[in-house]
Amino acid sequence: MLNDFFNENYKALVFLLGSFTILLVAYFMLLKVLRKLGKNPKYIIAPSSVKKVSTPIFLILLSIVIRMGSLRQLLDLTHLEYYFRKTSTLLFIFAFTWLLIKIIKIIKEHVTHSYDMNTSNNLRARKVATQFNILERIIIFIIIILACGIALMSFDSIREIGISVFASAGVAGIIIGFSAQKMIGTILAGIQIAIAQPIKLDDVVVVEGEWGRIEEITLTYVVVKIWDKRRLILPTTYFIDKPFQNWTKSSADILGTVFLYTDYSVPFDALRKELTQILKQTDLWDGEVNNIQVTDSKVNHIEIRALMSAKDSSTAWDLRVHVREKLITFLQQNYPQSLPRTRLRLENIEASENTTLE
Numbered sequence: 001m002l003n004d005f006f007n008e009n010y011k012a013l014v015f016l017l018g019s020f021t022i023l024l025v026a027y028f029m030l031l032k033v034l035r036k037l038g039k040n041p042k043y044i045i046a047p048s049s050v051k052k053v054s055t056p057i058f059l060i061l062l063s064i065v066i067r068m069g070s071l072r073q074l075l076d077l078t079h080l081e082y083y084f085r086k087t088s089t090l091l092f093i094f095a096f097t098w099l100l101i102k103i104i105k106i107i108k109e110h111v112t113h114s115y116d117m118n119t120s121n122n123l124r125a126r127k128v129a130t131q132f133n134i135l136e137r138i139i140i141f142i143i144i145i146l147a148c149g150i151a152l153m154s155f156d157s158i159r160e161i162g163i164s165v166f167a168s169a170g171v172a173g174i175i176i177g178f179s180a181q182k183m184i185g186t187i188l189a190g191i192q193i194a195i196a197q198p199i200k201l202d203d204v205v206v207v208e209g210e211w212g213r214i215e216e217i218t219l220t221y222v223v224v225k226i227w228d229k230r231r232l233i234l235p236t237t238y239f240i241d242k243p244f245q246n247w248t249k250s251s252a253d254i255l256g257t258v259f260l261y262t263d264y265s266v267p268f269d270a271l272r273k274e275l276t277q278i279l280k281q282t283d284l285w286d287g288e289v290n291n292i293q294v295t296d297s298k299v300n301h302i303e304i305r306a307l308m309s310a311k312d313s314s315t316a317w318d319l320r321v322h323v324r325e326k327l328i329t330f331l332q333q334n335y336p337q338s339l340p341r342t343r344l345r346l347e348n349i350e351a352s353e354n355t356t357l358e
Contacts, residue, residue: 059095134194206245
């Protein structure tokens with residue numbers, strides 16, 4: 001009988017060591033293949049990504065080892081079979097979920113890395129980055145919810161509770177629907193932004209009277225970085241329900257305007273010539289639009305609009321400030337009489353009275 005005990009333990013030990021060796025060899029072979037693929041730029045796995053997936057893969061293999069009956073037999077813990085199986089199941093679900101999340105992040109990094117966000121014409125890069133950032137959060141959220149559900153349903157007691165809950169799902173669904181209406185609407189708005197893209201990362205927008213750039217887009221809110229480094233936090237539904245200005249929806253280039261208020265005696269040709277010289281002497285101008293027009297006339301002054309173009313809104317702002325200063329300086333130095341003036345007409349009342357008496 002003692003010999004039978006040792007024989008059974010010996011067989012269990014051999015089986016366990018053999019299985020463990022096979023799993024270990026498979027683990028290192030898989031890592032070697034992933035590293036080899038990472039050296040080739042054609043493949044999606046980068047060398048740095050191999051370390052990210054190695055831990056969850058190891059945990060998956062470990063969950064298989066824990067589930068083996070030979071391990072419990074060697075440790076003389078056959079009476080704890082239920083706990084070993086549940087631990088193995090939960091560890092496998094956790095490791096597999098972790099692996100899926102890592103794979104999604106690796107794919108996102110690989111795709112977005114091929115687009116440069118720092119270029120002046122980065123419209124395509126911002127579109128891709130926006131879509132992948134939002135879709136990544138959606139997919140990860142769904143994966144975690146499914147993993148938690150599968151893990152909980154692996155317990156018989158919870159499964160029975162789940163069946164009883166599903167029996168009253170009609171009433172519960174109505175209650176949850178009313179209570180979570182805004183949250184669901186916000187999440188759906190985030191999905192709609194990812195698909196329709198009324199805004200993208202790094203878009204220049206004017207929202208609530210504030211000029212800024214889209215810094216972050218999540219499923220539930222959008223962060224706008226204001227020009228003075230403040231942050232404006234808005235729900236995603238805002239960009240679906242309310243009007244706003246998007247200065248970089250289709251392209252980054254933009255027109256800039258400078259308004260001058262001068263006297264009627266201002267020389268328009270000299271002003272146009274000076275504007276052209278100012279624009280040619282600065283790198284802020286993109287060389288496309290250069291124009292001066294009289295847009296309004298009042299009793300005491302006229303309104304002149306200088307129109308110019310720049311590659312993006314930030315450059316356009318600097319160009320407008322530069323042109324405004326140079327044009328005012330030009331008028332001050334060369335045509336001071338063209339600056340706005342208030343005219344008064346004085347009459348000699350006594351002379352008028354004498355003339356009337358005569």
